[in-house]
Amino acid sequence: SDASSSSSSSSAFVEFFAHLSEEKIDALYSMSPWATLAVLRALTPLAKQYVMRCVFLPANAVIHRQMMRSWTKKGCESVHETALERLIKLRAFVEVETDEGVDGFIVHEHFRKHVKRAIERGFEDLDDDTEKENEETKKNSNKKKETSHTRCKTDREFLDHYAKSRWETVLLELTSEASTEKKRKKKKMMKNGGGVGVQHSLHLRKLFHAAKLITKDGRITSEGFSFLLGATSEQIWILLARYAKGGDFEKKNKKKKDDENEDEENARMETGGGEDGKQQKLNCDESSAAAMAFLVRLSFQHPGRKYSKANLSEAERRVASHLTTLGVLYENENDENDNDWYVPTVLSAGLSSVSMTSSAKSSLARIDGHIIVETNFRVYAYTHSELETEVLRLFTRPDYKLPNAYVGMITRDSILDAMRAGISPDQIVNYLQTRAHPRCTIGKKPNHPAVPPTVCDQIRLWARDLYRVKAEDCVMYTEFPMQGNRFQDAVNNAKNVGARIIWLDEAKRRFAVDAESHERLKVFL
Numbered sequence: 001s002d003a004s005s006s007s008s009s010s011s012a013f014v015e016f017f018a019h020l021s022e023e024k025i026d027a028l029y030s031m032s033p034w035a036t037l038a039v040l041r042a043l044t045p046l047a048k049q050y051v052m053r054c055v056f057l058p059a060n061a062v063i064h065r066q067m068m069r070s071w072t073k074k075g076c077e078s079v080h081e082t083a084l085e086r087l088i089k090l091r092a093f094v095e096v097e098t099d100e101g102v103d104g105f106i107v108h109e110h111f112r113k114h115v116k117r118a119i120e121r122g123f124e125d126l127d128d129d130t131e132k133e134n135e136e137t138k139k140n141s142n143k144k145k146e147t148s149h150t151r152c153k154t155d156r157e158f159l160d161h162y163a164k165s166r167w168e169t170v171l172l173e174l175t176s177e178a179s180t181e182k183k184r185k186k187k188k189m190m191k192n193g194g195g196v197g198v199q200h201s202l203h204l205r206k207l208f209h210a211a212k213l214i215t216k217d218g219r220i221t222s223e224g225f226s227f228l229l230g231a232t233s234e235q236i237w238i239l240l241a242r243y244a245k246g247g248d249f250e251k252k253n254k255k256k257k258d259d260e261n262e263d264e265e266n267a268r269m270e271t272g273g274g275e276d277g278k279q280q281k282l283n284c285d286e287s288s289a290a291a292m293a294f295l296v297r298l299s300f301q302h303p304g305r306k307y308s309k310a311n312l313s314e315a316e317r318r319v320a321s322h323l324t325t326l327g328v329l330y331e332n333e334n335d336e337n338d339n340d341w342y343v344p345t346v347l348s349a350g351l352s353s354v355s356m357t358s359s360a361k362s363s364l365a366r367i368d369g370h371i372i373v374e375t376n377f378r379v380y381a382y383t384h385s386e387l388e389t390e391v392l393r394l395f396t397r398p399d400y401k402l403p404n405a406y407v408g409m410i411t412r413d414s415i416l417d418a419m420r421a422g423i424s425p426d427q428i429v430n431y432l433q434t435r436a437h438p439r440c441t442i443g444k445k446p447n448h449p450a451v452p453p454t455v456c457d458q459i460r461l462w463a464r465d466l467y468r469v470k471a472e473d474c475v476m477y478t479e480f481p482m483q484g485n486r487f488q489d490a491v492n493n494a495k496n497v498g499a500r501i502i503w504l505d506e507a508k509r510r511f512a513v514d515a516e517s518h519e520r521l522k523v524f525l
Contacts, residue, residue, distance in 0.1 A: 013042050016241050018089040024289065025091045029110035032293040034300055036114035039090050046072075047083035051092065054107050055115050062096060062104040155343075156304050159330055163345035166327025167232065168387045173204045174213060174224060175390040202325035206249050211242040220394065222422035228391055229431055236347055239326065244295055246288025249322065290315035298328075303344045310340060371435045375452045377410040382437065394418055395428050410455065415462040425463040429456045473515040474502050480509040493524040 017025070017039065028035040040051065050071075054063055072080040087093040093105040208214045213224035227235055243249065294316045301307060309317060320342050323329040330343045370388070372380040379396050381388060382405050389406045392398075395418035396408035418428065429451065436450030449456070480487035487509040494501055499517030504510075513521060 013038065014086065014090065016244075017042075020292075022091065024292070026108075026110070027289055028292055028296075029091075029108055029114070031289070032296060033114040033118070034297040035293060036111050037118060038296040038299055039092060039111070040115060042090070043086060043092070044079075044083045046079055047087050047092075050083060050087065051107070051115060054093075055112050055119070057107065059109060059112070060106050062098055062106055063093075064098075064104045068105070159304060159343060159345050162330055163327045163347045166325075167347060168385065170204060170326055171228065171235075171387050172390060174208055174228070175220065175387065175394065201250070202322040203249050204325070206247070207239060207243060210247050210249070211239060219421050220423070222424060222427070225394070225423045225427050229427060229434070232347070233349075236326070236328065240295060240328075243322070244288060244291045246291070250318075291319045294319045294323075298323075298344060298348055301344050301348070303346050303349050306341045306343055308341055369435055369437050369440075371432055372437045372440060373410075373432055373451045373455055375454055377455060377458070379406075379408045379410060379432075381406040381408075388435075391431070394421070395423060410459065412462045412465075415459055416466065419463050419466050425460045428459055472502065474512045475515055475518040476503075476510065476512040478508075478510045482509070490521075490524070494521050497521055497524075 020028075040048065043051065050068065053071075054061075057063070068084065069077075069080065084093070088095060088105075091108055092111050094108055096104055096106055098104055205214070205218065208224070209216065211223075211227075212221060213227050214220055227238060230238075290313065294312075309320065312320065320329055320331065324331045324342070326347070327345060328347045330345055332341070370382045371392075372382075374380075378399075379392065381392055383389070384404055389401065392406055392408055395410070395414055397411050397414045399407045399409055401407075415425070415428070419425070432451045433449070440450040441448055477490060480490065487506075491501070491504070491511060494511070494513055494517070497517065497520045499513040499521050501511055501513055503512040
C-alpha cells in the first residue's frame with residue numbers, strides 16, 4: 001500500500017507539473033533546487049538512470065535519440081518510451097535537432113546544475129538551518145534536553161490538534177451558508193485554532209470558487225461535495241494544486257466588506273483591465289511561482305520539525321501564512337520575539353515522501369463510521385463534529401441536535417434541494433455507506449449493505465423527479481386564422497431564419513420556438 005500511495009502521489013505531481021507552461025517550469029528550475037529534486041523523485045527508475053548518465057555531460061551536449069534507444073534491451077522499448085516521455089513532459093530533457101538533421105535531446109541547464117550539485121554535495125546548505133539547530137541542541141545541558149524533549153512531545157500533540165481543528169474550520173467554510181450564527185462559530189474556531197493572526201490571510205471563498213467547489217453565490221457544487229467525500233490528503237492536494245496555479249487569494253484588511261463588494265473584486269480579478277489588470281497578472285505570476293517553489297520545498301521537510309524563515313522571500317513568507325490558514329503549517333505569530341520559523345503539520349505529510357509515517361497516513365486516510373440509517377429514513381450520526389453535522393444538513397432535514405449526536409430525516413424535499421445544489425444521489429448514498437456505524441454490519445453477511453437498500457433506491461427515485469421534465473425558455477405563436485397560409489408561412493420563415501422549432505401543432509395552428517430566435521422571427525409576423 002505504501003508503494004501504491006507513493007506512486008499515485010508521484011503521478012498527481014507529474015500531471016500537475018506537466019500542465020505548467022514552459023516559462024513557469026524554466027523559472028522553477030532556475031529559482032528552486034527543490035523543484036529539480038522533486039521532479040527527479042517523480043521519475044521512473046529507468047528515467048533516473050538516463051539522468052545519471054547525462055547529468056555530467058558538458059552543457060548543451062546533444063544526446064542522439066538513436067543512441068538512447070541502444071541503451072535498452074530488446075523487448076523493453078515500451079519502458080524506454082515511457083521514461084523518455086516523462087523526461088520530455090517535465091522538461092528535464094529538451095528536444096533539439098542537430099545541424100545534420102538528427103533528433104536528439106539536451107539536459108535542461110538548470111536541472112542539470114541542481115542535480116549535479118545534489119550528487120556532489122548532498123543536501124548541504126539546503127536544509128534550512130536544521131543542522132545548526134541540532135548542533136546547538138546538543139550543546140545544551142541534560143536538564144534542558146529533557147525539558148526540550150517533553151516540550152517537543154507536547155508540541156506534537158498540540159500540532160495534531162491544531163491541524164485537525166484548522167482543517168475542520170476550512171471545510172466548515174465550504175459547507176456553511178451565509179448566516180450570522182455560522183459566521184460567529186467560524187470566527188470563534190478561527191480564534192481558538194492558533195496562528196490566525198497572520199499578516200497575510202487567505203481568502204478561502206475565493207480559493208473554493210477558483211477550484212469550482214462553490215458557485216458564485218456560495219452554494220456547494222457537485223465537485224465540492226465530491227471534495228468533501230475524499231480523503232484528507234486528496235482534499236489538501238486539490239486545494240494546493242489550485243492555489244499553486246496562481247490567483248488573488250489575499251484577504252483584504254478591512255473591518256467590513258459586503259459580499260457584493262467581494263463579487264465585484266472577484267470579477268475584476270477574472271477580467272482584469274488596463275494597468276490594474278497587468279499589475280494583478282504580475283502579482284499572480286509572482287505568487288504562483290512562489291507557491292510552487294515553496295510547496296516543492298515543503299515536500300522534502302518533516303512534519304513536526306522547526307524550519308527557519310530567514311531564507312524565505314517576501315512572496316514565500318506570504319505563501320507560508322496562507323498555508324497556516326489551511327493548517328498545513330503552524331506559525332507562532334502571537335509571539336513577536338519568536339515568530340521567525342514555521343512547523344509543517346501532519347497535513348503536509350501527503351506532500352512529503354521523506355517522513356510519511358504510518359501514523360500520519362492513518363490519520364489522513366481514516367474515516368470513522370458514525371452514521372446509522374433506518375428503514376424509516378431517519379438518520380442518526382454519533383459525532384461531536386460541526387463539520388459532519390453541516391454535511392448531513394445538505395441532504396437531510398434536521399430534527400434535533402444532541403451534544404454527541406445529530407438526528408435528521410431523509411425526505412423528498414431535502415433530496416431535491418441537494419440535487420438542485422449539484423449533489424448527485426450516488427454521492428449521497430456513497431457518503432452514508434462509507435461512514436456507516438460498525439454496528440450496522442455486525443452479525444450480517446460480508447456483502448450486506450450498511451444502508452438499507454430501500455433507502456438507497458428511494459433516494460435515486462426522488463432524484464429522477466428533476467429529470468422527468470426538461471424546462472426550456474420558449475415563445476409560443478397562436479391564434480393564426482384558419483383560412484389562408486399565414487400559419488405555414490410563419491413556420492417556413494422560422495426555418496429560414498434558423499429558429500429552432502421546439503413544438504408544432506398543425507391541427508390547431510400553434511408552434512413554439514426557442515426564446516433566442518424570437519427577435520429574428522417577429523419581424524416576419
